[in-house]
Amino acid sequence: MKFLYALMLSLLVYQARADIEYRDFKQPEQEQAYQTLISELRCLVCQNQTIADSNADLAKDLRRQVYEMLQQGKSRQDIVDFMTDRYGDFVMYKPALSLKTLLLWLGPVLFLVIGLATVWVLRSKPTGTEEALSKEQQAKLDSILDKGDDA
């Protein structure tokens, strides 16, 4: 039973990451750049995965593309440009701040401000409802309160 449990767990762990191809890098920085890039690029087929996490054919092709471009001495920005030229900002898990993605970045702050403003408006003292009671009303109130005391 314990063995079965361990087996299932190891299967889950195995599933969590795509089989990453063996890649030969000359410098450790290049390997670092590769790992960073493939975990920042979105797999267009399975959209909630990065190309590092996905086993889709397209993800494999894009990993190959990133590797080859790094081998050719291309910079990180070259590769990001290559991808966004073809797939748009969507290919980046963290899209660059631009006019088009402004709402995406500022949206949460915007909603927070709207929320806080709403709370502030609703909590601010209502106007015009705190008129003094007329003499008649005051007398009535007093008599009700007196009666309450007596009881």
Added chain:
Amino acid sequence: MKYLLPLFLFIALAVFLAIGLNLNPREIPSPLIDKPAPAFNLPILATPEQRLSQADLKGKVWLLNVWASWCVSCREEHPLLIELAKQNKALLVGLNYKDEIQAANGWLSKHGNPYNVSVMDADGRTGIDYGVYGVPETFVIDKRGVVRYKHTGPVQPGDLEKIFLPWIQQLEAESA
């Protein structure tokens, strides 16, 4: 008035969520629209010793349809492509994406060949250049070689009349 504010906020939120739910997350806008069609120079499926490049198609309105024999939804749109080919309104170029030559040719002889010509993108590099992420996809390209429209997923019944024929008509009217 202030008691209506939450109601308005609720309506606004509901509208946003409704729009969000009805968006198609598979539909990724192509950054290629209004840009020159990416270059390719690929072997022709029927005659692999010959090659075709996008430059050969200058001056013509053409459709690039990405297909493969392993692609299930390609079968769905296939009759519509045949119908389009019959009308002979625009060049239909097939990009045979990551396929085996025999499987691809077998598929065409079994289901019929709507393409004026198909080229082989065996390793999918041209596909990457065109931002292909889900076969089938169809690009409409004008006489100057500029991508004007991209259709992701299979061509559906009605799409020819509503989308493709109007595009072809408009682009045919433009000067090269």
